[in-house]
Amino acid sequence: MVHWDPRALAVADRLNQAGFLTVLVGGCVRDALLSVPPHDYDLATAALPQEVEQCFPNLPCVETGLKHGTITVLSDGLPVEVTTFRKEGTYTDHRRPDQVEFTTDLAHDLSRRDFTVNAMAWGPGGLVDPHGGRGDLERRLIRCVGDPDPRFTEDALRPLRGLRLAAQLDFSLEADTASAIRRHIPELSHVAWERISTEFLRLICSPGAGRVLLDFPEAAAQILPELGPCVGFQQKNPHHRYDVYTHSVKTLEAVPPSPALRLAALLHDTGKPPSFTLDGDGTGHFYGHPKLSAQLAERALERLRVDGAVKDRALTLIARHDLPVEASRPWVGRWLSRLGEEVFFDLMALKRADALACGIPAAGREDVPLQALELARQLLAEHPCLTLKDLAVNGRDALAAGLEGPAVGTALRSLLDRVAAGELENQREILLGELNKH
Ligand code: ATP
Numbered sequence: 129m130v131h132w133d134p135r136a137l138a139v140a141d142r143l144n145q146a147g148f149l150t151v152l153v154g155g156c157v158r159d160a161l162l163s164v165p166p167h168d169y170d171l172a173t174a175a176l177p178q179e180v181e182q183c184f185p186n187l188p189c190v191e192t193g194l195k196h197g198t199i200t201v202l203s204d205g206l207p208v209e210v211t212t213f214r215k216e217g218t219y220t221d222h223r224r225p226d227q228v229e230f231t232t233d234l235a236h237d238l239s240r241r242d243f244t245v246n247a248m249a250w251g252p253g254g255l256v257d258p259h260g261g262r263g264d265l266e267r268r269l270i271r272c273v274g275d276p277d278p279r280f281t282e283d284a285l286r287p288l289r290g291l292r293l294a295a296q297l298d299f300s301l302e303a304d305t306a307s308a309i310r311r312h313i314p315e316l317s318h319v320a321w322e323r324i325s326t327e328f329l330r331l332i333c334s335p336g337a338g339r340v341l342l343d344f345p346e347a348a349a350q351i352l353p354e355l356g357p358c359v360g361f362q363q364k365n366p367h368h369r370y371d372v373y374t375h376s377v378k379t380l381e382a383v384p385p386s387p388a389l390r391l392a393a394l395l396h397d398t399g400k401p402p403s404f405t406l407d408g409d410g411t412g413h414f415y416g417h418p419k420l421s422a423q424l425a426e427r428a429l430e431r432l433r434v435d436g437a438v439k440d441r442a443l444t445l446i447a448r449h450d451l452p453v454e455a456s457r458p459w460v461g462r463w464l465s466r467l468g469e470e471v472f473f474d475l476m477a478l479k480r481a482d483a484l485a486c487g488i489p490a491a492g493r494e495d496v497p498l499q500a501l502e503l504a505r506q507l508l509a510e511h512p513c514l515t516l517k518d519l520a521v522n523g524r525d526a527l528a529a530g531l532e533g534p535a536v537g538t539a540l541r542s543l544l545d546r547v548a549a550g551e552l553e554n555q556r557e558i559l560l561g562e563l564n565k566h
């Protein structure tokens with residue numbers, strides 16, 4: 129029924145043989161019961177951290193969080209986190225327990241965990257499930273261990289973890305847990321952005337992200353306040369059926385789950401509320417909103433401590449999301465070259481999703497990006513010249529033709545644009561002739 133990596137089991141066996149009760153716990157038990165391969169292994173043990181290290185004299189052991197009792201044992205290349213059973217003391221800052229107390233009692237350790245599906249253990253006697261985690265797995269429910277209010281007050285990250293788990297597993301939130309999440313979301317302001325960021329990026333890249341974001345707009349707006357004005361903002365435009373927030377979430381659902389694309393989809397229209405105008409017919413317009421969205425998104429993503437490359441990719445996609453697409457060889461060549469292959473493919477995915485998420489038949493508008501993608505694939509198979517590196521002339525040639533300073537780069541880029549569009553052949557003689565025309 130349940131399959132775990134034998135290298136993780138070997139660590140547990142060794143500790144159990146040494147007389148310390150040791151169990152698999154948390155995500156790896158939950159995932160195995162769902163027949164999903166666990167992506168990391170957490171063990172909980174009655175052994176103290178020093179005792180754990182003494183049991184593995186021949187394996188690399190890293191003191192990952194000695195204060196919290198965690199040793200990472202590298203078992204034949206697999207990192208296995210081994211944490212001493214804990215009961216937690218009081219919390220005064222909504223973040224971390226004031227002090228951590230070790231215990232030899234597994235029941236104490238399980239009762240400090242966040243959700244029932246995460247509070248199961250698997251040990252020498254089989255499954256230990258004092259909080260009904262297995263039943264909740266069958267009912268596909270995320271439910272707090274104990275009374276949600278104090279549990280969320282203790283650690284203000286837990287409400288967001290609950291939303292992330294619901295999205296990741298595509299589970300529902302049990303009613304009391306869901307209403308407590310709504311009450312406690314504002315306390316996220318006490319939590320470090322790095323912890324918020326990790327959970328939020330996992331949430332938005334999960335299969336159930338759309339449903340969770342639509343059910344908990346207050347959580348999205350707490351983490352990205354730029355989304356607040358989008359919630360319920362009616363577009364008064366015949367091309368749009370949904371308010372800005374609903375449309376943004378539906379766009380997110382329709383793009384592949386990479387962080388840059390999902391962030392771009394979620395934030396691409398944040399510039400709409402501040403740029404809204406109504407014309408004489410009562411139709412809403414949002415002139416210049418992509419640029420405004422990119423400015424708002426830049427601040428949001430910096431605050432969220434998003435990795436620089438992901439941030440830059442998302443901002444380019446947002447700034448360009450209204451680029452009119454033409455399914456023609458010149459257009460595709462030119463934009464493949466200007467944006468680079470990866471951004472081009474992401475932008476077409478975003479544009480298709482954006483059109484589909486309007487909720488109103490778009491008269492084939494959603495198919496144009498697909499046609500452009502098909503053309504791009506054909507074009508790439510021909511190994512076209514798309515970068516300055518591949519151009520048959522270079523900076524020396526431009527200097528020899530009498531160009532100076534920034535004019536060198538401008539001339540080469542303009543030649544590349546025409547070559548990529550198929551207007552000029554990438555032949556040295558032809559390109560030298562063009563350079564000499566300047
Ligand atoms: P995954 O590995 O899929 O992210 P996970 O459940 O293993 O899921 P981790 O963040 O690795 O998540 O946490 C391991 C376990 O530690 C959880 O299953 C849970 O029992 C406990 N845990 C983690 N964070 C908290 C928290 N903030 N409050 C209470 N328990 C927590």
Ligand code: MG
Pocket residue numbers: 154155156168169170
């Ligand atoms: Mg884990």
